Amino acid sequence: MECICPIDEKCASEVCSLLRPPSPLQVQEYFDQLISIRNCHGLIVKQNSEIGKGVYADTDFDEEELVLKDQMLAGIQHSSNKMDCLVCSFCFRFIGSVELQIGRKLYLQSLGDSANNGCQMGASSHVSKDCYDTDSSDMEDGSYTKNHENLENCASSSSKDNISLPEGVVQSLMNGELVLPYSNKFLLPSTVPCPGGCGEAYYCSKSCAEADWELFHSLLCTGEGSEAPSREALLKFIEHANGTNDIFLLAAKAICFTISRYRKLKLKADHLEEQGKSTSVESSNLSLLLEAWKPISIGYKRRWWDCIALPDDVDFSDEASFRMQIRELAFTSLQLLKAAIFDKECEALFSLEIYGHIIGMFELNNLDLVVASPVEDYFLYIDDLPHPDKKEAEKITRPILDALGEDYSICCQGTAFFPLQSCMNHSCCPNAKAFKREEDRDGQATVIALRSHLQGRRGYHFIYR
């Protein structure tokens, strides 16, 4: 039987207002403003009733020239990638040090392996706590590894066939006692832990920590400082998302983003109303919610269960029941999220219609989030060293590389929604591509011109490296 979301019925008119596509004028204003904030010279967004929005070159671009850098509206690192790469939870830059990246990965790999062996042998746990005790102030309680229960279940790589290192090496890599040769050429920003104390989110800077807290994380933090009404429910929501589809974590971010913006606007409106400077229409809850929702309203949307591609292993005759199952999965996730972060004033955001459309928007528009690993660069650098420096360095680095195995170079992987990039159309005759250059070391989308003289043309095609 079809599950019915009571909020869909109760908030029908609010839901309808939220899902009404913005007027062409509103869309134009939004993108004109975005292009000016992003400092994207030579670009304009044009709308066309046939093909919708498109990004047009308004000037000539040379081959290989940067067309635009687009900051994401919301993005996530895939759960399965978290054991391989420690990145800033806001800008997705690699953080800590090359040694910490390597030590943490080896440590989590060993946990995954011992958990697997443990299952076979019936042992409960044989992970020594000392493995991650450390004096480093950044690491406080060694909480980079606090969530290893989750991580080991979704480990993308295994050290099964890799050579293991002498005891103590992994710990000294993690606590900074072991400094690898030439690693000072690959310095990374030091880690800033989440101010809420969850031990899950780390940042490259205080400003990233603050921005993430303000926009998303205050409601999604599982630490003591969290502003989520129920941390217990939040943990259940996260566990469900990690076990089914991590797109739910991204949808939750979009909802938190809207609630956070709504609360800010509300404070401002209350203040103005007190001073008699605004009307009740301007400061009605719905108009504030619509304003808070605006950046998400711009993205093209359909319900997730209507637009998701039918997997190859599902027969056409089972399509209806497949789509129904997807809808039910979303409903289950939404109920868990609602139990964790519900806000009465933003009730319409917790309707299944809205949840389904947010996920559908990500399904239709998202771009892979990729950030190259400094660990890969490090080992390439060592490999390129002249003799005899290379031989000397490899005495230390070779066993570590062997322990990491062929997965040593895994990059940060995730998915994100980029407002400007999402307006670019696909083409079989592309004149631009999404491409990360050497200097592009964070989660922003980067688009590069493929041919010169692009004036007035469109048809940007994305090929991610």
Ligand SMILES: [Zn+2]
């Ligand atoms: Zn950052």
Ligand SMILES: [Zn+2]
């Ligand atoms: Zn946190």
